[in-house]
Amino acid sequence: MTERVGRAWLLLGPALAVLAALFALPAILLFAVSFWEVRSFRLSPALSLAAWAGIWRDYAGLAAYTVGIGLAVSALTTMLGLAFALAVRFAVRQGDRLMIAVLITLFGGYLVKIYAWKSILGADGLLNQALIALGLTGAPLQALIYSRGAVIVALVHFLLPFAILPLYAGLRNVSDTAIEAARDLGASRAAILWRVVLPQVRGGLFAAIAFTFLLAAGDYVTPMLLGGPGGTMLGQFVLLEFSTNFDWPAGAALSYALLGSCLAVLAVLAAVVFGAGRQP
């Protein structure tokens, strides 16, 4: 028994040590910093709520907007991913090859995808050239890039594999016989989806929603490069507070505020996903 426990710790130990040293410890430190003070560019330990009060005053609206963008991206990505995963699981013969293709797109760098969208949506980008060539517009549309829409499109593109993979993993566990049985008992396609398939992939569905929501709401590079003035998100201001403003307490408080709101939203989403359709 003790030998087994020892072996388990041996296996867990290295990863736990890395996580503790490089994630847990800095996270705790960061939380502490949010109560510190900055005086004449010097960070000093304190027990002050000034940073928290300040970010509530300055950033409440932007936080709501950021969570909103996260939800929109998550909803879009999860729906597209669900459609894709359903097709791969039930409608396509060589589904596994498609899944390998999905995995490969994950290897393409994150920044590469953003710059790809820059060259597609830019003033002399592919899309504008195509629109002009087709005679649909005389001058390039400036609003394509540096907008909320550009941020959402790029994030959906980047996050799609994060939705597809857990959904597909969940769908693989749904037995074909159960689906045939539902059909045999009179279930329409819609009834099979809502009452037999989706309830069995609640875990994968929540993972897809959570991944895409957290990564979208926490992103700051995409809005920085594609968002323009109208598409800024909270993450950019975390960066701003830490760098330009040298206000570490504000940056730390802002990080935790964003984290807290995201977890609260996830708790609600979890209640919806795991509670919906359950009969007493």
Add this chain to the structure above:
Amino acid sequence: MTAADRAGLSAMADRAGLSAGADRAGLSAGADGAGLSAGADGAGLSAGADGAGLSAGAAAAVAPLLRLDGVSKSYGTMTAVAPVDLSVAAGEFCAILGPSGCGKSTLLRIVAGLVAPSTGRIRIAGEDVTQLGAERRPTNMVFQSYGLFPHMTVAQNVGFGLSLRRLPPAEISARVAEALALVQLDGFGARMIDRLSGGQQQRVALARALILRPKVLLLDEPLSALDLKLRHQMQEEIRRIHAETGGTFLFVTHDQGEAFALASRVVVMNGGRIEQQGTPEEVYRRPATRFVAGFVGEASYLSGRRSGGVVALGAGPRFAAPGPDAGVTAMIRPERLRIAPGGLPARVADVQFLGPTTLVLARLPGGEVLRAALGDPQPGLSAGDEVRLAWDPSDVWVLDD
């Protein structure tokens, strides 16, 4: 040759059942197999070509509840089911029996509407359902791997079909309770599926299919996942449920014992075709083909030749058995053989004690092997001994080669 002709012929053959005096081996004419095998040759037997059996008259008297006409299924160049005609009467318990890959499950799935046939028509209670999907057919299926919904309770599984039909909850729960009582699972409604044993899951699958009162209940090897003892218990359960509900059951199995125990009619399939259909006794005692003879049980096969209506076996015995002049094989089931002073001499090759019977393998001087399942204990009998094996004239069945 019509069914009536064949009936006449076999009756004639029975009347001709006389001891072949000379050898005094107690051999006699079996019924004529020629007619039956000719009928089974083509695209399978239709209801009318049921053979001379007792079920033929009964099945023909009422319009069949389920009727397949020329139903086939091919995948590319591979033929899973050759054109098949099959009729099942209301209230009948019909088993489709065959080895794996013979097309029996595909045929059942075609009846269910889960597989579209390549050709042919399916009618249920006179209505052509060929174009209807599984969700709109008056059939329900018990699947081999059950296909229960793991995220639902027993009651939700059983009530699934009714809740799709938007019945009032009170009626659903009443009918669920009734269905659970029928399969002896009262009080299990609130359990989750993974808390049930295999046998209990089997019962849930049965209740879930029966609750919709299907015109035809389809069972696809439902007992194959159960251990032997449980399987026998469930066989009795299914017989009882068939009797209690008065439903029409179509049952697919590769286990001849199961088919015989459950069904009033057995349809033997091989290579996508129906080889024979009849009562279990007909199929067992008067198989239409060598395949059927071998698939539904063990037997001894003795080759011979028929000329002028008299069969002469290579092993010696001669007896009358009408039919064309040709090479024939005489089949005798092991339990019909007995040790008797006037029998054919043979040398014991092996003795196996099987419990209820003792199996004796004995080699005839010509090299052919007789398999005898002897009911009485055989103390002292061992390999190398000489025995004399005899059989009743009516226990020989002649198959044309």
